[in-house]
Amino acid sequence: MFGRKKFSFNDIPDLTGKVGIVTGGNSGIGYVTARELARKNAHVIVCCRSIERGQAAVDKIKAETKNDNVEVLQLDLSDWKSTKDAADNFVARKLPLHILVNNAGIMATPYELNEHGIEKQFATNYLGHFVLTKTLLPVIEASTPSRIVNVSSLSYKSAPKTGINFDDINLEKENAVTRYGQSKIANILFTLELAKRLEGKQVWTNAVHPGFVNTNISQEFLSNQGFLTKSIIYVAKALFAMNEDDGALTSLYAATSPEIEKEDYRGKYFEPIAKLGTLKPFATNQETASRLWKWTEDLLNEKLGI
């Protein structure tokens, strides 16, 4: 990345008195996002599926930032009951919530269903974050000004041509990258519909593509590839991938920059680093976004009674 970055850690304002939640905050982009919120004095809650990995990350953040107000909240986003329980526990504490970064994700994993019969990437990357956000929304709305950041990906372009395939949501016959793309376009469509529902409120929600970042996310995908694909990806990472610090900047911009409120950016999509991006028309279709919201509410009502 050459030239002056549009946003750097130094541009994050002081966050004393602010509370932030970062999902997948124990690793990669989420770890740096949580660490830099903590460095600016926020009370940070790192959501992780493994308490051990989460606690190790929290200890590291505390040591590096000298901020002791960092903690773990255990949840598994593919298990919506666990996610709902974690969110309910947070709500019961009666803390405010100014920043929610829906960052956790899995990429191009082999076909697998969660316990409710939904493909794992869609269940984790999109539906788990829907449950979390919806449960936390009353607190977020009571903590204005507040932000919700949904970490998507440029890979939204690999989604089916209708964006969401409502007739075949699990996409069993498609490849793992198409299924990942559908989960990531869902993050964008969710942002669009949420922004519409939050119109006129002091809650700014946006989606981001962090960039091509050298993290652990491709480990599982790579372990299922042949020598040639593995080699190409390793070389591409070495030559073109951003480091995790730069990879977190676009999320941190959407989560903290005063520019978001000044320009009233809502339902937008940002690309690295902190630049307003342009989406393909199938990712800005308000009708698909509203349909996805309704479809999701019906599914969660049927499966969890929520």
Ligand SMILES: NC(=O)c1ccc[n+]([C@@H]2O[C@H](COP(=O)([O-])OP(=O)(O)OC[C@H]3O[C@@H](n4cnc5c(N)ncnc54)[C@H](OP(=O)(O)O)[C@@H]3O)[C@@H](O)[C@H]2O)c1
């Ligand atoms: N890296 C890139 O090039 C890139 C590009 C575009 C978009 N993104 C997006 O950026 C986000 C962060 O990814 P990353 O690159 O930083 O990868 P990462 O280092 O693998 O981090 C992913 C995080 O998500 C957590 N996670 C996975 N499944 C979960 C579940 N069921 N419940 C709760 N947490 C779960 C992981 O926890 P564990 O430690 O337990 O696995 C980990 O903390 C993802 O949404 C990804 O789609 C990344």
